[in-house]
Amino acid sequence: MQCEICGAEIKGEPFKINVEGSELNACNRCSQYGTSVSTRKPVSRKNAPVRQGIKKSSKPKKNPVTAPTEELIDEYEQTIREARExxxxxxxxxxxxIKEKASLIKKIEKGDIVPEDSVRTKIEQALDIELTEKVGEDDWDTNTLNKGTTLGDIVTIKKK
Ligand SMILES: [Zn+2]
Known part of the structure; x- marks a missing residue:
């Protein structure tokens, strides 16, 4: 007699066990894999609790949103001037x-010119400010609206 689970030779009486509805002759070691059917006594061994309908909590996929682009904030001139002062x-x-000409700063603060990235970065570091904001294309409908942005804000931003 061979164990129908592991194939080992069974010495003595095989254990009759019930594995998912089918009766198998199992060796001593494998008898634990099923419910004993050799006796009429209810098996006291607890079966592994049946998982019923536990859905894998599917995490909402984070949108690999189009990489947010950084845009210069609207009021960069003012922000720079205030931070500088x-x-x-x-x-x-x-x-x-920042090793630039004063005339450049003047023009930037007047809003005459938009600082190029290298200049902007230097100003940001020198004044410890941020002059850009992240703008994700998808943000308009979902995130931005939920964060209490007023319609007025959006109109202002979109006027760009
Ligand atoms: Zn076995």
């Missing part, structure tokens, strides 16, 4: 800090 720097001092 807060640090007690003149336009000239700020300019020399």
């Amino acid at each position: 807060e640090k007690g720097l003149t336009q000239e001092e700020l300019a020399s800090n």
Whole structure:
């Protein structure tokens, strides 16, 4: 007699066990894999609890949203000027800090020109400010609206 589970030779009486509805002759070791049917006594061994309908919690997929683009904030001129004044720097001092011409700072603060990325980064670091905001294309309908952005804000932003 061979164990119908592991194939080992069974010495003595095989264990008759019930595995998912079919009776198998099993060796001592394998008898634990099923419910004993050799006796009429209800099996006290607890079966592994049946998982019933536990759905895998499917995590909502994070949208690999189109990489948010960074845009210069609308009020960059004001932000720069205020941050600079807060640090007690003149336009000239700020300019020399970032090795640019004072006239450039003047123009930027007047909104005459938009600082190019390299300049903007230097200003940001010098003044410890952020002049960009992340704009994800998908944000308009979902995130932005839910964060209490008013319609007015959106109109303002979209006017760009
Ligand atoms: Zn076996």
